[in-house]
Amino acid sequence: MRRHTRYILLLCAGILFGGTVLFQLGVDRTRTDIETDTLLYLPNAQLLEHFTGGMSSVVADMLWLRCVQYVATESKGDRNFTWLNNMLSTVVQLDPYFTDAYRYGGMFLAALKADSDAGLRLLEQGVVQQPLSWELPYEAAMIFLLNRRDEPDAKRRAAYYLAMSSATGNAPELILELSEKLQGEYDLVHIERRMWTNLLESDDTLLRDLAKRKLQEVQLREACQVLQERVQIFAQTQPKPATNLQELCDVGLIRSLPPDPFGGHFFIDAQGKVQNSTLLDEKEERHRTIIQEAIKHFAESHQRNPKNLEELVEKQVLTQIPPHPYADKPWRYNPETGIVQ
Numbered sequence: 608m609r610r611h612t613r614y615i616l617l618l619c620a621g622i623l624f625g626g627t628v629l630f631q632l633g634v635d636r637t638r639t640d641i642e643t644d645t646l647l648y649l650p651n652a653q654l655l656e657h658f659t660g661g662m663s664s665v666v667a668d669m670l671w672l673r674c675v676q677y678v679a680t681e682s683k684g685d686r687n688f689t690w691l692n693n694m695l696s697t698v699v700q701l702d703p704y705f706t707d708a709y710r711y712g713g714m715f716l717a718a719l720k721a722d723s724d725a726g727l728r729l730l731e732q733g734v735v736q737q738p739l740s741w742e743l744p745y746e747a748a749m750i751f752l753l754n755r756r757d758e759p760d761a762k763r764r765a766a767y768y769l770a771m772s773s774a775t776g777n778a779p780e781l782i783l784e785l786s787e788k789l790q791g792e793y794d795l796v797h798i799e800r801r802m803w804t805n806l807l808e809s810d811d812t813l814l815r816d817l818a819k820r821k822l823q824e825v826q827l828r829e830a831c832q833v834l835q836e837r838v839q840i841f842a843q844t845q846p847k848p849a850t851n852l853q854e855l856c857d858v859g860l861i862r863s864l865p866p867d868p869f870g871g872h873f874f875i876d877a878q879g880k881v882q883n884s885t886l887l888d889e890k891e892e893r894h895r896t897i898i899q900e901a902i903k904h905f906a907e908s909h910q911r912n913p914k915n916l917e918e919l920v921e922k923q924v925l926t927q928i929p930p931h932p933y934a935d936k937p938w939r940y941n942p943e944t945g946i947v948q
Contacts, residue, residue, distance in 0.1 A: 667702035709733025744771035
């Protein structure tokens with residue numbers, strides 16, 4: 608019954624769509640051939656809203672397919688993409704919550720039409736309508752990292768959008784890591800803190816718990832940075848570099864080690880970098896999950912587990928094996944069980 612109803616809705620939407628096109632073509636008969644051709648792709652948004660009869664989202668789906676067809680056609684032709692902005696604007700006007708239209712439309716505008724400003728505007732419009740979509744701020748970050756990477760402030764702007772993506776609580780592990788790396792590099796931790804603080808007001812209990820955890824992790828990362836500065840001062844003022852953080856206490860550079868609410872500890876690794884075991888343990892779990900998922904996909908495709916982790920790269924399941932966060936600990940893999948430890 609539901610399928611039958613959906614077919615009827617699609618048929619009605621198609622009739623309405625066709626009627627709208629014919630109506631508009633009648634109004635605009637005196638226009639040029641080029642303009643008439645675009646009307647076949649892009650009926651006027653106001654007319655569409657009037658004729659959709661409460662099925663705007665269904666018509667938006669149909670127009671989005673038209674938009675994809677238009678992109679494919681232009682990609683093989685002159686590559687001008689003259690009407691792309693208007694087509695995307697019409698789609699999201701009909702369905703303001705159409706995440707894919709914002710996401711891939713932003714990509715089309717930036718990468719194919721080479722209009723990164725328009726791409727960013729569309730993505731930012733989508734962020735307002737879909738604030739929990741990690742994909743939209745992520746694509747905005749990619750515009751700065753890929754299409755505008757030669758600009759002096761590109762990485763800093765990318766870090767801002769990656770912080771927004773991370774703060775949704777839905778972003779994949781690799782994006783969380785990239786966000787942390789860029790924010791640490793450009794000292795943008797305050798952006799992440801503001802994002803997670805805002806999520807503390809969420810109605811979703813899981814999001815509030817996640818935000819609380821992430822704010823505590825931010826504090827641990829900041830503590831690592833402060834301790835790292837003290838380790839550098841120690842190396843400049845003492846006969847030899849510090850091998851453990853207690854030495855900083857002994858010479859008065861710090862009063863005591865900062866607390867870790869999760870029961871972890873701070874330490875100096877073999878490269879002289881201050882680390883926190885809680886942060887490393889979480890990163891270890893994220894990396895292990897990535898590898899484990901790759902092993903699963905490999906087994907589904909080849910009907911066996913990979914002989915070793917390197918085979919995941921050889922067979923292009925992964926571009927590289929995520930490193931173990933603990934520099935002195937290699938991954939241990941059992942090809943019989945397919946388990947990574």
